[in-house]
Amino acid sequence: METKHRIVVCCLLLVATAGLCVGYERANTSGYPTPEEITADPAAYDGQRVLLFGRVQSVDAARTEFRFTAGNDPTLDLTVQQVPPSVADTVGVDRSLVQVYGVLSEESTVLVADEIVVDHTDSGDALYVYLTSVLGGLFAAGLFLWHWRVDLRSLGFSPRGDR
Amino acid sequence: MAEWVTHVCLGYALFTVVGWFVGWVDDKWVAVGVVGSVLPDLNRLGLLISGETITAVTGIPFRWGGLNSIGGALLLSAIGAVLFATTKQQRRGFLLLFSGALGHLVVDLPQPYADGRMLTQQYLFPFPAWRPPTPGWYVSADRWVAVVAVTVAVVVFLADRYRTSTAVADPDGRAAQ
Numbered sequence: 001m002e003t004k005h006r007i008v009v010c011c012l013l014l015v016a017t018a019g020l021c022v023g024y025e026r027a028n029t030s031g032y033p034t035p036e037e038i039t040a041d042p043a044a045y046d047g048q049r050v051l052l053f054g055r056v057q058s059v060d061a062a063r064t065e066f067r068f069t070a071g072n073d074p075t076l077d078l079t080v081q082q083v084p085p086s087v088a089d090t091v092g093v094d095r096s097l098v099q100v101y102g103v104l105s106e107e108s109t110v111l112v113a114d115e116i117v118v119d120h121t122d123s124g125d126a127l128y129v130y131l132t133s134v135l136g137g138l139f140a141a142g143l144f145l146w147h148w149r150v151d152l153r154s155l156g157f158s159p160r161g162d163r
Numbered sequence: 164m165a166e167w168v169t170h171v172c173l174g175y176a177l178f179t180v181v182g183w184f185v186g187w188v189d190d191k192w193v194a195v196g197v198v199g200s201v202l203p204d205l206n207r208l209g210l211l212i213s214g215e216t217i218t219a220v221t222g223i224p225f226r227w228g229g230l231n232s233i234g235g236a237l238l239l240s241a242i243g244a245v246l247f248a249t250t251k252q253q254r255r256g257f258l259l260l261f262s263g264a265l266g267h268l269v270v271d272l273p274q275p276y277a278d279g280r281m282l283t284q285q286y287l288f289p290f291p292a293w294r295p296p297t298p299g300w301y302v303s304a305d306r307w308v309a310v311v312a313v314t315v316a317v318v319v320f321l322a323d324r325y326r327t328s329t330a331v332a333d334p335d336g337r338a339a340q
Contacts, residue, residue, distance in 0.1 A: 009245050017230070017238040020289065024229030025214065029284040029292060051278045073215045101277035115277045117302070125304035129166045132309055133204070136167025140197050143175075147191035156246045157256075159191055 003154050010155075035071025042108035049103050052076070052111065053119075056096040063088035068100065068111070078104075080111045087116045095123045164231070164271045165301070167201055168309045172316035173270055174200030174263050179319050183326065192259055195243075199263020202239045203271075206230040232288035236264035275299030 028034060032051045054070030057077075065083055070076045080100050091098060097120035102113040120126050148157045178196035182188035188196075209227035217225040229235055244257035268286045276282060276297055284292035301308045 006245055010242055013238055013242045013245065017235070017242070018225070020232075020234050020238060021214070021225050021227060021229035022223055024232070024288055025218075025224040025226035027288065029288055031284060031292065031294075051276070072213065099277040101279075115279065117275045117277045117299075119302050120304050128306070129303050132166035132168040133207075134167075136169070136171040137201060140167070140171045140174075140194075140201050143171075143194040144198050147194045151248075154248070156248050157252075158248050 003156075006155060035076035036074065038104070038108050039071070039074045039076050045104045045108050047103060047105065049101070050111070051099065051101045053097075053099050056091045056098055059083075059088055059091065066091065068098070076108070078109050078111050080113050080116070082113050083116065087118060090118050090121050092122055095126065096121055097126065164204060164274070165303055165308055165312075167204065169312040170200045170204070170267050170270060171197050172309075172312035174266055176312075176315045176319040177266055178259065178263070179323050183323075187255065188259075192255060195256055196259040196263040198243070199240060199260035200267050202243070202260060202264040203231040203236055203267045205239060206235070228285060229288065231268075232286055233265070233268065234289045236261055236268065240264055273298045273300040274302060 030051065033045055033048060035052065035054075038045050038050070052068075052070040054068050054076075057067040057069055059066040063083070063085065065079055065081045066088070068078055068080045070078075080102070082102075087098075090096075096118065099117040099119065100111055100113050101115045102111045104111055120129070147160055149160050150156075151158050174197045175193065178188060178193040181196075182190075182193055206227040206229075208230075214226040214228075217223075230239065240257050240260035243260045244253045247253045247256040272281050272283070272286070274282070274297065276299075279296055279299075280294040281297040283294050287293065
């Protein structure tokens with residue numbers, strides 16, 4: 001395939017990929033209301049079951065509930081109740097990343113939890129995931145470039161020979 | 164989703180073993196498969212420029228999460244494949260990249276979600292959602308996952324070196340007769 005044809009095909013595929021990301025956002029594949037939708041009309045979602053991903057902001061003194069923020073822009077701030085002791089003892093205020101499945105109430109300011117999954121207990125877990133991902137990315141890139149040459153003139157890969 | 168050490172190690176192990184049975188899957192094609200095994204996580208480009216920012220600038224709803232799906236795996240593998248020089252390399256490149264990306268999605272499947280279901284509605288996009296129960300084996304921050312993956316990769320690497328050395332020492336396989 002000639003370079004100009006390769007560039008055209010690449011551009012078409014990139015447009016298709018961008019279209020996929022647009023379709024993905026429009027589809028809301030989660031099947032649950034998003035933080036953006038809830039924030040727009042909080043009272044409408046009382047009694048609805050949701051699955052929210054977000055960060056723990058603070059745990060109350062009795063360790064039965066915590067303040068929780070889901071979404072980015074806008075954010076949805078609420079209180080998660082019925083937190084199991086095993087979860088309350090695990091999460092802290094150090095950017096714990098959790099998933100909460102439960103029922104919204106009180107104009108979506110309270111989420112009564114049925115189940116909570118702790119993805120990151122603290123910022124150390126997040127750092128671990130980022131660092132190992134960088135390490136893995138470097139390994140993949142290094143292995144590829146050991147065997148393949150990036151030819152900038154033809155915008156393509158060619159094997160480095162018998163390695 | 165698991166971190167990348169796990170994905171690249173399991174990808175390396177998988178494609179190295181495949182190479183024992185498929186003649187053309189040599190080290191350079193194993194490397195292509197390893198790159199494929201991180202493709203779905205290109206949705207982390209959202210850490211550099213968020214989907215919300217793109218939506219605000221363009222006015223079009225956009226989410227990088229679409230890349231972490233079978234549709235994203237197909238398109239990203241096709242983009243990668245086009246960059247190989249010959250038609251044969253492009254076919255092989257697509258096959259390895261897509262297999263690696265599919266392996267990535269499979270490795271990510273058994274993670275826990277609070278509603279007790281797999282995240283298949285995301286991974287299958289744009290195909291219809293189907294969400295079986297998840298066994299919830301690990302979260303991305305579990306250290307043992309990377310330890311297992313690295314161990315598997317090292318064992319396969321050593322076995323591969325042994326196979327290579329015995330093939331060089333005894334090219335006709337006469338020692339086995």
